[in-house]
């Protein structure tokens with residue numbers, strides 16, 4: 001679904017018109033986001049934003065991934081999140097601009113994406129984060145995921161990362177039906 005909401009936040013599929021807000025939001029929290037996410041670790045401008053928005057439209061069309069802006073109650077862009085296909089399961093990722101942290105918005109976004117994952121028939125959902133990124137790990141822990149495995153990061157790592165990933169997994173609840 002292109003829009004998901006819990007009455008506090010709204011996840012809206014990224015659109016080309018989000019470019020200016022996306023670039024301003026990421027570049028305004030560059031150190032906070034870039035410490036942990038390689039795509040924001042060496043600057044973020046219109047070129048990077050355009051590349052992302054083009055890529056996300058392709059991933060949506062192919063079914064590879066559904067990526068959304070996270071909008072606060074008043075409609076302000078607070079961050080981004082995605083539900084990506086990974087083998088037979090799905091994987092959730094997220095980021096918030098620094099002023100929007102500490103209020104549970106990423107946990108809310110993840111809960112909305114979980115409901116979408118079950119609706120799409122996913123057998124399980126994973127969340128990966130660097131072992132040092134405790135704020136990120138608190139989200140799957142809060143939502144009932146269990147630590148599934150530890151592994152070496154497969155991609156280039158952002159500056160604050162150790163290179164060791166924790167992989168959390170939540171199995172499809174029986175109540176989700178088939």
Ligand SMILES: CC(C)(COP(=O)(O)OP(=O)(O)OC[C@H]1O[C@@H](n2cnc3c(N)ncnc32)[C@H](O)[C@@H]1OP(=O)(O)O)[C@@H](O)C(=O)NCCC(=O)NCCS
Pocket residue numbers: 032033036037094095096097100101102103104105106107108128129130133135136139
């Ligand atoms: C990872 C990241 C999204 C976590 O942000 P966050 O604000 O800690 O997460 P949430 O929005 O779920 O908020 C949780 C905090 O709000 C508090 N909170 C308040 N109301 C809440 C609610 N209704 N539900 C859940 N938490 C709530 C929690 O206690 C927690 O605070 P604490 O960290 O002081 O314990 C953020 O740190 C970030 O964007 N980091 C940079 C990018 C990144 O690392 N992305 C993940 C890569 S794997």
